[in-house]
Each structure stands twice: as structure tokens, then as C-alpha cells.
Amino acid sequence: MHRISILKREWLDDEAFELTFDRPDNFSFVAGQHVTLSLHGEERDYTLLSPPDARELRFLIRRIRGGVLSGALAELAPGSSVGMSQAKGYLIYRPTDRPVYFVANGVGIAPFMAMAASGVRGFTLVHGAREVSGLFYRRALTMAASRYIPCLSGPAQPGIMLLDLHRGHVTDYIDRHLKPGLYDFYLCGSRPMIHDMTHLLDEHFPGTRIYSEAYS
Numbered sequence: 001m002h003r004i005s006i007l008k009r010e011w012l013d014d015e016a017f018e019l020t021f022d023r024p025d026n027f028s029f030v031a032g033q034h035v036t037l038s039l040h041g042e043e044r045d046y047t048l049l050s051p052p053d054a055r056e057l058r059f060l061i062r063r064i065r066g067g068v069l070s071g072a073l074a075e076l077a078p079g080s081s082v083g084m085s086q087a088k089g090y091l092i093y094r095p096t097d098r099p100v101y102f103v104a105n106g107v108g109i110a111p112f113m114a115m116a117a118s119g120v121r122g123f124t125l126v127h128g129a130r131e132v133s134g135l136f137y138r139r140a141l142t143m144a145a146s147r148y149i150p151c152l153s154g155p156a157q158p159g160i161m162l163l164d165l166h167r168g169h170v171t172d173y174i175d176r177h178l179k180p181g182l183y184d185f186y187l188c189g190s191r192p193m194i195h196d197m198t199h200l201l202d203e204h205f206p207g208t209r210i211y212s213e214a215y216s
């Protein structure tokens with residue numbers, strides 16, 4: 001177990017913030033992996049947002065209403081420390097000849113941001129949020145992806161002009177637009193999204209490989 005100290009916190013919207021920690025010398029990881037953070041006897045998993053060669057460790061965290069650890073992490077002052085496990089998890093990029101789709105909603109974008117920052121290219125990213133403000137890292141990911149598809153599921157807001165914008169959930173987009181074939185899919189975010197996507201892919205795209213991580 002490592003002990004890491006908070007360097008800074010930056011809010012991205014009303015609920016989500018980035019938390020930056022110092023990096024222990026003997027800590028290594030692969031983009032897409034997560035760690036267990038612990039504080040006052042509570043333990044929760046969080047995905048590393050920064051790439052493996054970064055000098056600091058960053059996380060993207062959504063403050064859950066009534067949530068014990070996300071609430072505490074939203075309040076902790078810089079300089080405070082938390083426990084951190086070794087890196088773990090299998091949501092890591094596997095080079096392939098197949099078309100690669102990354103599908104995320106909410107803070108589930110974190111592993112794909114880490115992969116993009118570590119140099120992974122050639123993927124299509126289908127990125128879901130209620131509103132445009134929830135499409136975290138949209139500009140950086142648009143540059144890294146071969147194709148970036150924003151999917152907004154909330155009420156239409158006037159004046160929003162996004163290239164390739166899909167109105168609806170990420171699942172609707174895949175259902176309507178994906179051509180028959182064999183793909184490698186990486187899914188991260190809410191359990192209902194992962195459930196629906198897995199069901200859709202198993203039913204309509206048999207043989208497609210699915211790697212997934214559910215956050216709730």
C-alpha cells in the first residue's frame with residue numbers, strides 16, 4: 001500500500017472533479033488500469049486518468065450524492081494523504097486488426113483518456129453525456145480519435161453545434177449506425193450502459209470482443 005498526497009483539485013462541472021496526487025517512486029501501471037483508494041477505513045476503486053509516464057497521478061471523480069468516499073475526496077484539502085493500492089484491472093488496450101470502438105459515459109471516459117494520452121490511436125470513441133458540459137476532454141479526444149461521436153441524452157440546448165452529434169444514448173448510436181462486422185469494443189461507465197451495450201453487441205455482432213468496466 002502506498003500513501004499519496006493531494007496536490008490539487010479542479011472542478012470540471014457541478015459534480016466531477018480532477019484530483020492530482022504526487023506519484024510514489026515504485027509505482028507503475030498500464031493505461032486503463034485502476035487502483036483502490038482508501039481513507040478512514042473506506043475503500044473504493046478509481047481509474048488512473050494520467051498516462052503511465054506522467055510525473056503525477058490524476059483521477060477523474062464524480063461526487064455521488066451521499067457517497068462516502070467521493071464526498072470525502074471532494075472536500076479533502078491539498079496536502080492530505082490517502083492510501084493507494086497497486087494498479088490492477090484488465091481494461092487495457094490490446095492492439096488488433098479489427099476496428100476498435102471505445103464507448104464511455106460520464107466519468108467512464110477516464111481509461112480512454114489515459115490510453116489516448118499514452119499514444120493509443122486508430123479508435124472510434126462514442127462518448128455519452130446528458131449535456132455538452134459532461135463531454136469531458138472532448139477537444140483532446142477529438143484530436144486523438146479517428147472518429148469522435150458525441151452522444152447527448154438530455155434535452156436539446158439551443159446553440160449547440162458539434163460535429164457528428166448524435167441525440168440519444170450511446171447504445172442508440174451503435175444500434176443505428178454500426179455496420180455488420182467483427183469489432184473490438186471497450187466499454188466503461190454506468191452499469192446500465194454496459195449491460196445494454198453488451199446485450200446489443202452479443203445479439204447483433206456475434207464474435208465481437210468486449211472488454212468492460214462498470215463503475216456503479
Ligand SMILES: Cc1cc2nc3c(=O)[nH]c(=O)nc-3n(C[C@H](O)[C@H](O)[C@H](O)COP(=O)(O)OP(=O)(O)OC[C@H]3O[C@@H](n4cnc5c(N)ncnc54)[C@H](O)[C@@H]3O)c2cc1C
Nearest residue numbers: 044045046047060061062064066067068069070071215216
Ligand atoms: C474498477 C472501478 C473503477 C472506478 N473508477 C472510477 C473513477 O475513475 N471515477 C469515479 O468517479 N468512480 C469510479 N468508480 C466508482 C467508485 O469506485 C465508487 O463506487 C464511487 O465513487 C462511489 O463511492 P462513494 O463512496 O462516494 O459512494 P457510496 O458511499 O459507496 O454509495 C453511496 C450511494 O450511492 C450509490 N452509488 C454508488 N456508486 C454510484 C454511482 N457511480 N452512480 C450512482 N450511484 C452510486 C450507492 O448505491 C449508494 O446508495 C470505479 C469503480 C470501479 C469498480
